[in-house]
Amino acid sequence: MSRYKENFGRFTIRNAEGADAPKLFYYMEHVDRETTFLAREPGEFAESYTLEQEEKLLAGWAQGDEKLFLIAETEDGEIAATCGCFYSGGRRRARHLAEIAVSVRQDFWRQGLGKRLMTIQLNWCKEHEIEKLKLTVDTRNTRALGLYLSLGFEVEGTLRHEGRLADGAYCDMYAMAKFF
């Protein structure tokens, strides 16, 4: 079981639990409108999951050891950031691999949240004997690239037209990885 809780400045960083599902819907809707650098179009998160499904997922992750899904909360209980890290697959040949995704609400950028969340996840990977941690990032996302490079990720290659936005524009992505 991967339980985590710490105070980080005015934020509390902890596992998301089932009861956080309504706040998480609000958060996802909000961040998906702020940037095109996340994987979803605005509104798509709520189309993909019901509240009940999300509650179950969060409760399962909080109990299990396959995924660490963290939120950073303000003193008012609002979600300021999320970061999820999970094994790439159940097969033995992929057991050394994990993937990670992070987002921070724009009002809380540049306060160290992204870096702190990722650093906690890197420790989780070491504890779980992960050898390679993977992510993809839009080639124009200089902010996220700066974060990943500062944490020791390297660019493995470019995935062309890996995303297509609602207006038809294509996005190229870097496949990045950190080796432990």
Ligand SMILES: CC(C)(COP(=O)(O)OP(=O)(O)OC[C@H]1O[C@@H](n2cnc3c(N)ncnc32)[C@H](O)[C@@H]1OP(=O)(O)O)[C@@H](O)C(=O)NCCC(=O)NCCS
């Ligand atoms: C990318 C993101 C997660 C960074 O979060 P953050 O909390 O603002 O980042 P931090 O304050 O922890 O900064 C960490 C590092 O990021 C880098 N960084 C942050 N802002 C940057 C900028 N404007 N330009 C270049 N690098 C930047 C720096 O390396 C910084 O380290 P430093 O402060 O020691 O110099 C956040 O901007 C975000 O959620 N963006 C929208 C969603 C997104 O793009 N997610 C990633 C999808 S792959």
